[in-house]
Amino acid sequence: MSSSRPSWSDRKLPAFFTQWRAEWKDEELTPANYLDFEGGLRFVLAAAWLFCPETVEYRDCVFLKDRFGQDTIDNWFTTLDGDRERIEAVANHVELWALFGNTPLTADDHLGEELPQLALALGESWQGVLSTRYPDREITVGVSDEEDGSYGPTVTFWTSPATSVFG
Template identity: 75%
Template sequence: MSTSKPAWSERELPAFFKRWRTEWKDEELSPSNYLDYEGGLRFVLAAAWLFCPETVEYRGCVFLKENFSQDVVDNWFTTLGHDRERIEAVVNQVRLWDVFLNASRTDDEQLGEELPQLALALGECWQGVLSARYPDREITVEVGDEEDGSYGPAVTFRTSPAVSDFD
């Protein structure tokens, strides 16, 4: 798996959006306009949980609440020898195809090709949210993809105590 820190610096508009804008014959329309025209408020409200996830602290670690199970985490502590950063990275991993199980991978829209951009956006959001939420920790967010692209991108994070310039 290849990984990188999230950096979504060169945004490309999704193909479905470009087609929609062309159909409306208005190249000035923005993604915000799309959300308004297509009644996207429900989807954006639900997506808030993805982009600004709830977290829990347990055994000196930070976990996504949605992924957290005390028994599973305790098993990882045994398996990984109390390596907190590795345990967090494993438990906090979100594979985007697991989030979008009902989305077609073969449709004409080719939305699967847009997932790497979504993963980068998600990673940047997590970096900011978690850094603000846990200022006493160094947050490392990683965005990765299978080498062969077979299962799409994943996003995860791990924490460690913040390093002070005065130590």
């Protein structure tokens, strides 16, 4: 899976949800029902920061606020010869395996198998949020799942000045 314009079009319900729905013997239950029954409001409120992240602008770049460190970014400017797009892509790179490092991803619950879908949903959300927040910039969101499995599903973004059809 790799995309610069993420699109979560092949939506499959997560295995844990379909199992939960089967236990309730009610195929009409939706993911929203699950959130209500299982006390998901706390998790959804926290997830808002993931799907609608806070950002900061620094040196004509946009960075995820919770991953931003001025010294680190200044070092990337030196290491990457001031290539703003590469600097943003590296600094804003989020590995979902690392993000959920305290969650066991066992074969029993299939959560590890659900992470690529989450990456696409996150990427699509970032595309919309960041494009709205920064209308004067072209936002590129990259979603990938490393072939060798070293990083697992990842999401990142970078910006460039918006180009006008009028020159």
